[in-house]
Amino acid sequence: MRQQTQVKTTLGRPLGGVVALLVTVPLVLGGCKDSPPVDAPAGGDPCNSPSSETQRIMDGLRSSCESCHISGTRGFFASSSAFQQLLVADPRLVSPGDPDNSELVRLLEGNGTGGFKQMPTGSQSYSQLVAAGTVSLTVDEVRTWIRGLSAQTRGTSPSTTARRNVRVGAAQVQRTLYQQLGLDYSDFFTTGDDYGIPVATAIDYDSVYAVQAPEMYPAPFASRLSPQDRWGALGGGSAFLQARSDTSMAPSFTQALAQISQRWCRLALAKNGKNNPVLFPQGGSLSTDATTAKQTLKRWQLHFLSEPASDADIETLYSKLFAPLQQQAAAIEPAYVGACSYFIRHPHWIFY
Amino acid sequence: MNPFDLASECRRYGSLVVCTGAILLWSGCSDTPASECTPPAPTIDTVGATLPGSDVLAPTRLLRRAALVLRGAAPTDVELSELLASGDSTAQNSYVDGFIDRTLQDPKFYRTMFELARDWLNVPLIPPTETSAEYGQAQQRMLKVCAGGTVKAGSLYFFRDLIVANGEEDPCDGLTNLGAPVAEVTVEPWWAPGKQAKLVGDAAKTSAQCGSIPMGVCGCGPNASRCRAPETNYPGIEQFLQFNPNSQRRQLSEEPARLFAHIAWYDRPATDLIAGTYSVGSTNVQAAYVMQGIEGGATTLVSDDSWWRPSKFAGAPADPEHPAGDPNAWREFSVPDRNPFLIASRNYHYDPRTDAPPMQGLPASGMLTSPGFLSGLPRERIRAARALENLACEVFSPPASNVTFNPYVRDPYNEGPCQHCHKRLDPAAIHFKRWGKQGAAQEGWGAKYLMPDIGAAGAWRWPKVWRTGAFPYHSEPFSQWNRWYLADTGLTPISQAMIDAKPETVFIDFLVPEQSLLGQKSDGTVGPLGFAKLIIAAGSFDRCVVRRIHTAILGRDIDPAQESGYLDALTQNFVSGGRKVRPFVKALTKTELFRRGF
Numbered sequence: 001m002r003q004q005t006q007v008k009t010t011l012g013r014p015l016g017g018v019v020a021l022l023v024t025v026p027l028v029l030g031g032c033k034d035s036p037p038v039d040a041p042a043g044g045d046p047c048n049s050p051s052s053e054t055q056r057i058m059d060g061l062r063s064s065c066e067s068c069h070i071s072g073t074r075g076f077f078a079s080s081s082a083f084q085q086l087l088v089a090d091p092r093l094v095s096p097g098d099p100d101n102s103e104l105v106r107l108l109e110g111n112g113t114g115g116f117k118q119m120p121t122g123s124q125s126y127s128q129l130v131a132a133g134t135v136s137l138t139v140d141e142v143r144t145w146i147r148g149l150s151a152q153t154r155g156t157s158p159s160t161t162a163r164r165n166v167r168v169g170a171a172q173v174q175r176t177l178y179q180q181l182g183l184d185y186s187d188f189f190t191t192g193d194d195y196g197i198p199v200a201t202a203i204d205y206d207s208v209y210a211v212q213a214p215e216m217y218p219a220p221f222a223s224r225l226s227p228q229d230r231w232g233a234l235g236g237g238s239a240f241l242q243a244r245s246d247t248s249m250a251p252s253f254t255q256a257l258a259q260i261s262q263r264w265c266r267l268a269l270a271k272n273g274k275n276n277p278v279l280f281p282q283g284g285s286l287s288t289d290a291t292t293a294k295q296t297l298k299r300w301q302l303h304f305l306s307e308p309a310s311d312a313d314i315e316t317l318y319s320k321l322f323a324p325l326q327q328q329a330a331a332i333e334p335a336y337v338g339a340c341s342y343f344i345r346h347p348h349w350i351f352y
Numbered sequence: 353m354n355p356f357d358l359a360s361e362c363r364r365y366g367s368l369v370v371c372t373g374a375i376l377l378w379s380g381c382s383d384t385p386a387s388e389c390t391p392p393a394p395t396i397d398t399v400g401a402t403l404p405g406s407d408v409l410a411p412t413r414l415l416r417r418a419a420l421v422l423r424g425a426a427p428t429d430v431e432l433s434e435l436l437a438s439g440d441s442t443a444q445n446s447y448v449d450g451f452i453d454r455t456l457q458d459p460k461f462y463r464t465m466f467e468l469a470r471d472w473l474n475v476p477l478i479p480p481t482e483t484s485a486e487y488g489q490a491q492q493r494m495l496k497v498c499a500g501g502t503v504k505a506g507s508l509y510f511f512r513d514l515i516v517a518n519g520e521e522d523p524c525d526g527l528t529n530l531g532a533p534v535a536e537v538t539v540e541p542w543w544a545p546g547k548q549a550k551l552v553g554d555a556a557k558t559s560a561q562c563g564s565i566p567m568g569v570c571g572c573g574p575n576a577s578r579c580r581a582p583e584t585n586y587p588g589i590e591q592f593l594q595f596n597p598n599s600q601r602r603q604l605s606e607e608p609a610r611l612f613a614h615i616a617w618y619d620r621p622a623t624d625l626i627a628g629t630y631s632v633g634s635t636n637v638q639a640a641y642v643m644q645g646i647e648g649g650a651t652t653l654v655s656d657d658s659w660w661r662p663s664k665f666a667g668a669p670a671d672p673e674h675p676a677g678d679p680n681a682w683r684e685f686s687v688p689d690r691n692p693f694l695i696a697s698r699n700y701h702y703d704p705r706t707d708a709p710p711m712q713g714l715p716a717s718g719m720l721t722s723p724g725f726l727s728g729l730p731r732e733r734i735r736a737a738r739a740l741e742n743l744a745c746e747v748f749s750p751p752a753s754n755v756t757f758n759p760y761v762r763d764p765y766n767e768g769p770c771q772h773c774h775k776r777l778d779p780a781a782i783h784f785k786r787w788g789k790q791g792a793a794q795e796g797w798g799a800k801y802l803m804p805d806i807g808a809a810g811a812w813r814w815p816k817v818w819r820t821g822a823f824p825y826h827s828e829p830f831s832q833w834n835r836w837y838l839a840d841t842g843l844t845p846i847s848q849a850m851i852d853a854k855p856e857t858v859f860i861d862f863l864v865p866e867q868s869l870l871g872q873k874s875d876g877t878v879g880p881l882g883f884a885k886l887i888i889a890a891g892s893f894d895r896c897v898v899r900r901i902h903t904a905i906l907g908r909d910i911d912p913a914q915e916s917g918y919l920d921a922l923t924q925n926f927v928s929g930g931r932k933v934r935p936f937v938k939a940l941t942k943t944e945l946f947r948r949g950f
Contacts, residue, residue, distance in 0.1 A: 115868050
């Protein structure tokens with residue numbers, strides 16, 4: 001069977017690039033036996049879309065199966081595509097043309113060969129559910145459908161709609177900020193001891209907004225766990241606490257990063273007599289000279305975001321952010337703190 | 353040009369002509385009769401080659417992604433400068449490729465793999481069963497230092513030097529309670545190779561015969577291997593505290609993740625994580641294996657110095673964060689060498705219904721037979737649940753509300769709503785039966801980790817009375833075994849008559865022919881290795897490892913319900929590459945998916 005589908009393929013912009021080229025290329029797709037109907041979703045993978053008859057079978061089984069099989073490795077009813085990929089195209093469950101050798105049929109008939117003898121589980125067999133009118137699709141209809149199936153294949157492409165960026169994790173936040181702001185452990189902690197084991201005590205009652213995981217060494221002192229709490233707020237996991245890491249954009253992350261970025265930038269700008277060589281490698285920090293400030297902003301964009309900035313970008317940043325902050329505070333430091341924080345709160349810093 | 357190469361070039365140049373050609377070639381359909389038009393099996397570098405969108409990462413942003421993913425921090429200014437100075441976009445992308453190659457060889461990549469596995473495997477600390485610092489696994493008596501001003505100042509003696517007949521005595525005064533001089537010996541202790549330590553009192557008894565009798569009057573043995581020197585004023589606490597990076601309790605919980613990092617670093621097959629005969633550990637970690645072996649009756653281990661003498665282990669493959677010969681290096685060791693009751697055989701069968709005891713041991717099985725895993729997860733079903741979730745990516749969720757189950761009576765495998773999960777859980781849990789903690793420890797000793805029916809010495813075999821629950825078999829783990837190891841259940845699929853005749857048959861730890869796990873039948877291999885074989889054969893382990901690595905490198909999990917073909921294609925690539933993590937990570941960084949985003 002020959003299927004022609006219009007697939008939009010976007011070609012990458014030239015590197016360092018400017019404009020993305022969108023080219024529509026007609027692709028001849030095939031090989032998906034029992035191929036999808038012509039009304040397959042635009043842009044979808046035809047190999048993963050069920051035929052209309054398969055869709056009817058899925059709909060017929062849904063009421064008795066969906067509640068347990070909605071997600072995960074046996075999430076057959078998560079979508080039509082999932083039904084096609086996970087069940088129809090899995091020869092361990094459906095043997096095209098051969099219902100007697102299909103585990104799906106065996107399970108519906110109470111003759112399963114795996115851990116389960118019967119599906120659905122429970123006290124009533126599928127046939128009894130049909131007899132009771134709870135479901136209407138009969139096993140014979142399932143058998144007929146399988147008998148009519150040809151060999152199945154599955155598409156091998158990743159989802160085209162899944163996210164392609166990820167939020168920085170807690171460890172990445174800490175390590176990257178230490179590196180990019182020229183800060184280190186000693187800027188946040190003094191080292192005490194607990195039973196003779198070194199422990200990290202946040203300086204100045206944690207006014208520095210320290211971050212430290214329970215697994216780090218030295219670990220946060222048990223009587224002052226705010227650095228550990230902040231680690232958790234950033235989504236850091238801990239095997240000790242049996243907490244998994246989390247890279248979602250949770251409000252706790254946003255709030256923690258907003259505070260950390262501002263406080264840590266201020267710390268960094270004050271470091272080394274306000275001449276932190278990591279932020280100002282050529283010296284001359286906190287300059288009020290507009291040209292020098294713009295040069296710093298331009299350098300910082302690459303430094304923080306790994307992204308060269310155009311002069312226009314910097315002009316906008318200076319006029320919309322830096323200069324107003326300077327004017328509002330009637331001081332230069334808030335302008336630099338604000339600009340530094342801006343980069344750390346920038347989506348291109350938070351995501352990669 | 354190979355179409356896959358062409359597609360790769362397309363990504364680099366963004367040329368309309370080249371890209372269009374590449375994509376047509378990739379489709380496998382350009383000049384092919386429709387009847388033969390089949391999507392080609394993708395190589396890993398073509399995965400996602402037809403992704404829609406214009407979000408190709410600029411080289412500087414690609415460098416940032418690679419740096420964050422592989423070593424946990426953004427690129428440095430020097431690296432960014434080098435990239436920008438390298439030339440045009442082709443040269444810049446080559447710079448990123450070189451950066452990836454270098455970083456994969458950097459010790460920071462080992463750290464990344466360790467942190468990935470620690471979060472993924474999520475092995476808890478061994479819980480205390482008494483007041484802390486009791487966690488039991490040490491199985492070594494704590495020593496104290498005789499205070500200055502005493503006759504034996506600086507010498508070491510048992511923290512609680514109990515001699516029942518004569519009451520507690522203080523050997524530091526040089527005399528026993530009967531007025532005789534206390535025993536005294538100088539040894540080279542395992543915790544300080546090349547140095548000398550003076551032991552006094554009962555600790556000074558060094559007969560190897562004492563090896564299997566750690567409590568009471570028996571001494572520390574040669575090289576004081578049955579004892580531990582104190583590092584703090586509260587002897588033993590330093591081994592309990594998780595914030596001590598060198599504490600045994602912490603290191604035992606880290607061992608599985610360290611093993612994964614080791615496997616990645618040395619390009620070993622990932623299946624070694626659950627089916628290998630080796631593990632990695634510091635001297636402190638290996639001590640736990642050795643003490644368990646001694647407890648089982650392998651008394652020759654008392655004088656074995658291969659686990660603590662640097663000259664014996666300096667050549668072993670170790671983590672890149674410690675120098676060779678460092679006692680805290682995570683170095684590779686043969687598990688059966690440390691604990692001979694974790695055996696080397698890969699196909700050991702023992703059917704308690706027909707085979708006469710003793711059982712030789714459990715086949716060593718990577719992290720699945722590590723003390724941290726077995727003791728951190730204190731019962732068989734908990735071990736099974738975590739192993740299925742973490743190593744087979746199984747998900748346990750409650751049954752639907754509209755399903756009516758048969759009534760629950762005694763077997764969660766077959767009855768009630770429990771079977772919804774226990775149908776998978778119990779065929780896994782059956783492999784994790786032969787490890788249970790008995791008692792509570794004091795200052796390192798006192799708790800035992802029973803491995804039922806194993807070992808010719810009979811340390812872990814009991815008279816039938818243990819089934820009655822009568823003292824001293826009234827508590828854990830006997831009460832657990834008596835309550836849950838019931839005849840004709842999924843966890844114990846044997847008859848009551850058989851149990852009556854041979855109580856130890858309840859420890860059957862392989863699947864009978866009527867049972868299966870993830871669609872797989874057991875080959876009869878006992879213990880955790882039997883479980884490992886089943887999830888490997890089912891493909892679940894490989895798919896799960898691929899998903900975890902994908903999540904770490906690409907930033908998202910693969911949805912098995914929506915992308916099963918993609919998952920299988922990647923898994924096929926992973927398996928055909930020998931299940932080696934580092935090459936697979938590198939391959940993922942070459943995919944189009946890795947190079948998309950902002």
